[in-house]
Amino acid sequence: xxxxxxxxxxxxxxxxxxxxxxxxxxxxxxxxxxxxxxxxxxxxxxxxxxxxxxxxxxxxxxxxxxxxxxxxxxxxxxxxxxxxxxxxxxxxxxxxxxxxxxxxxxxxxxxxxxxxxxxxxxxxxxxxxxxxxxxxxxxxxxxxxxxxxxxxxxxxxxxxxxxxxxxxxxxxxxxxxxxxxxxxxxxxxxxxxxxxxxxxxxxxxxxxxxxxxxxxxxxxxxxxxxxxxxxxxxxxxxxxxxxxxxxxxxxxxxxxxxxxxxxxxxxxxxxxxxxxxxxxxxxxxxxxxxxxxxxxxxxxxxxxxxxxxxxxxxxxxxxxxxxxxxxxxxxxxxxxxxxxxxxxxxxxxxxxxxxxxxxxxxxxxxxxxxxxxx
Amino acid sequence: xxxxxxxxxxxxxxxxxxxxxxxxxxxxxxxxxxxxxxxxxxxxxxxxxxxxxxxxxxxxxxxxxxxxxxxxxxxxxxxxxxxxxxxxxxxxxxxxxxxxxxxxxxx
Ligand code: SF4
Numbered sequence: 451x452x453x454x455x456x457x458x459x460x461x462x463x464x465x466x467x468x469x470x471x472x473x474x475x476x477x478x479x480x481x482x483x484x485x486x487x488x489x490x491x492x493x494x495x496x497x498x499x500x501x502x503x504x505x506x507x508x509x510x511x512x513x514x515x516x517x518x519x520x521x522x523x524x525x526x527x528x529x530x531x532x533x534x535x536x537x538x539x540x541x542x543x544x545x546x547x548x549x550x551x552x553x554x555x556x557x558x559x560x561x562x563x564x565x566x567x568x569x570x571x572x573x574x575x576x577x578x579x580x581x582x583x584x585x586x587x588x589x590x591x592x593x594x595x596x597x598x599x600x601x602x603x604x605x606x607x608x609x610x611x612x613x614x615x616x617x618x619x620x621x622x623x624x625x626x627x628x629x630x631x632x633x634x635x636x637x638x639x640x641x642x643x644x645x646x647x648x649x650x651x652x653x654x655x656x657x658x659x660x661x662x663x664x665x666x667x668x669x670x671x672x673x674x675x676x677x678x679x680x681x682x683x684x685x686x687x688x689x690x691x692x693x694x695x696x697x698x699x700x701x702x703x704x705x706x707x708x709x710x711x712x713x714x715x716x717x718x719x720x721x722x723x724x725x726x727x728x729x730x731x732x733x734x735x736x737x738x739x740x741x742x743x744x745x746x747x748x749x750x751x752x753x754x755x756x757x758x759x760x761x762x763x764x765x766x767x768x769x770x771x772x773x774x775x776x777x778x779x780x781x782x783x784x785x786x787x788x789x790x791x792x793x794x795x796x797x798x799x800x801x802x803x804x805x806x807x808x809x810x811x812x813x814x815x816x817x818x819x820x821x822x823x824x
Numbered sequence: 825x826x827x828x829x830x831x832x833x834x835x836x837x838x839x840x841x842x843x844x845x846x847x848x849x850x851x852x853x854x855x856x857x858x859x860x861x862x863x864x865x866x867x868x869x870x871x872x873x874x875x876x877x878x879x880x881x882x883x884x885x886x887x888x889x890x891x892x893x894x895x896x897x898x899x900x901x902x903x904x905x906x907x908x909x910x911x912x913x914x915x916x917x918x919x920x921x922x923x924x925x926x927x928x929x930x931x
Contacts, residue, residue, distance in 0.1 A: 458892050486827065493896075539874070540906020544913050553910050557919035564906040567875020569857060589874075592828060596876040599859055607840060644828045647871060647879040671892060699885045700871055706878055709860045788915050796913075798901070 454499065457672050466676040467499055470683055477503040478686050479635045480679065481628070481771050483621060484642035485512030485799035486670040492804040494672045496679075504683060507635065507771035508804075510624050511642050513589040514541045514797035516724040516769065520757040521588075521617045522547035528584055528615060528750045529555045529562050535578060537571035538586040540564045545796050548757050568600040575604070575612035584746045587614040591645045594618045594735055595709035598716035601737065601744045613746040616736055619722055621645050622653040623733035629661040633772055638686055640668040640678045643697040650705025654693040662691045669697040716741055725793050726759065726766030765792035768801050775802040782806060827902050828873035829893065830886035831856065833866050847872060850890040852903045 457463035482488055488508045491497055497506050510516055526547045529536035536552070543553045543564070556562040561581075565571050568585050575583035587597040597614060604612045621642060628634055641654065646667045654665045664685035668678030678696045685691065695701055713735070722734025737745045747753045762780050767773035775781055775794070785791040787803050794800035798807070831847035836858065838844070843858040847870075854875065858864050861877040869886035870877040881889075893899050901909070911918045 458888065540909060543906065543910035551914075553907075553914060553916070553919060557916075566854060566903075567857070569855075569875055592873050592878065595860060595878070596857070596874045599857065599876065603840070603842065644871065644873065644878070647828075671889060700879050700881060702879070706860055708862070709878065712860075787913055798913075 457494070459673060462673060463676060466673070466680050470504065470676070470680050471501050473680070473683050473687055474501045474503050475687060477505065478637055478683060479505045479507055479771075480638045480640060480682055481507045481509045481636040482640040482668070482675070482678075483509040483511040483625070484640075484645070484670060485515065485797070485801070486644075487511070487640060487642070487668065487675060488801050489799050489804050490670050490672055490675055492808045495808075496672060496675055500679065504679065506679075508768065508774075508801040509628070509639075509771060510724060510727065510769040511590065511621065511645075512794065512797050512799045512801075513593065513619065514545055515765065515793040515800040516619060516727070517542075517545065517588050517617050517793065518723040518725045518757075519547060519759050520723070520755055521615070522551075523757050524747065524752040524755050525552065525586055525615055526550060526555055527752050527755065528746060529560045530558070531582075531750070533582050534750075535561045535563060535574055535581050535583045536586070537563050537565045537568075537574060537583060539588075541797055541799075542586055542588065544790070545793050546790055568597050569603070572600050572604055572609065572612055575609050576607075579611060581611060582749075583612050584750075585612070585614050587616045587618060590619055590621060590642070591649045591713075592642075592647070594717065595648055595706070595712055598712045601716050601741055602712060604744060605741070610743075613744045613749050614737065615746040616717075617722070618717065618735040619724065620719070620733050620735065621649075622657060623730050624724070625657055625665075626661075627727075627730045627733070628770055629657075629663065631770060631772075634770075636663070636771060638664040638666070638682045638691075640675070640682060641665050643667060643669040643674070643700055646695075646697070646701045646705065648706050648709050650710075651693050651695060651701070651703050652705075658691050658693050664691050665693045667693070667695045667697050667701050669700060724769070726763070726769050728766070760791050763792035765794040765800075765802065768792075768794050775805040776809070778802070827898065828871045828878065829899070829902060830869050830881050830889050831872045831877075832869050832886070833864055835866060836864075845877070847877070849903070850894050850899055852899065854903075 717735035790796035
């Protein structure tokens, strides 16, 4: 789907693209933070429709990709216990831990169940009072409020056989870490729309000011991305660096205050390791001390598990926009969606998988060489 | 899981002291928690993520998004059988079901 007539509104897409083409005078590097946006960009070939000077760098916004290996190993350990019903979103089934994944744990007899919502896991706990039900709580600011509400409900209803294995991450500290890297080339951010639906935009003006980067809140449909790019490029060309909301139909400046209040009650900010990247200060949430009883890491004493990531995998560089997926030597050979080395290949929203799925046929040696020069 | 999908509220009920709704996502109906958008009414649209309504959406843009997702097969990705998707991705047979099938858990 690389042709403009396949856009939902081709005329509007063409106008936005014309506008971008006529605005750009210099090269610019924009980072889209959200994995859903990366997926849309590659699926629709948006990067190829943009002027050559506009480079889209893929950001770390795929929760499945950035969940650290040791958390996956903790999940596998807990899910293997006979008394446990382990509940997870479907995307985590194939994320490799050390040597295996949740899919295999199920094949080996573990009671692993896929739920659509964390509240489904809570219901399973109510229906199985003699079992321990653990929910795998990963995700950014969009997924954290549902998980927070579930723990809150568990306590309210007095459900004691339920706990959460938490690995929540926050976007603003990641933006800060990316900007502070000496190798950083990012000049502007397309902020993740649905994260802002919850959190609003209050966290961004300080970052935009401090690093002098435009931050444009962007949705994840093809036309949303074009509009986000258009507004970002406009700011860059004018030398501005403000926070702009290009996704007002879903994002109010104040976000969702009820969700923010629940987050503040159930979670507290903590340092968190990102798979492939390492620890980013203040970039995660864990259960606050009042909810510690619901923390699966303590309940199942797996706090000590530590794991090293495979050396061949360069997903850390991919996640920080320092390397394009096909520039990794293992890409498409040692590492494919069937035999993923890193989580950016296993998750369909990961940059490596997106490149593999939609781009593998047009990656020629010539384009490989060209992209390495950039 | 990262996807947030617009849906239309069909009916609302209180369960265990929690405001819950049946929400229609272009044909697939799911239970959705309204605690974060307590004043959402029957007939209105909202962006729903992992079973929680997170922000209101106007009808026109909700319908447009749903139409786009349907064309791209994204509703199938979001609501289809995750075990089958995972089996396909890994090229291995489906593991045996536990006591509850995952479909049951998804109700
Ligand atoms: S292609 Fe595979 S090995 Fe290379 S960075 Fe991506 S996930 Fe890691």
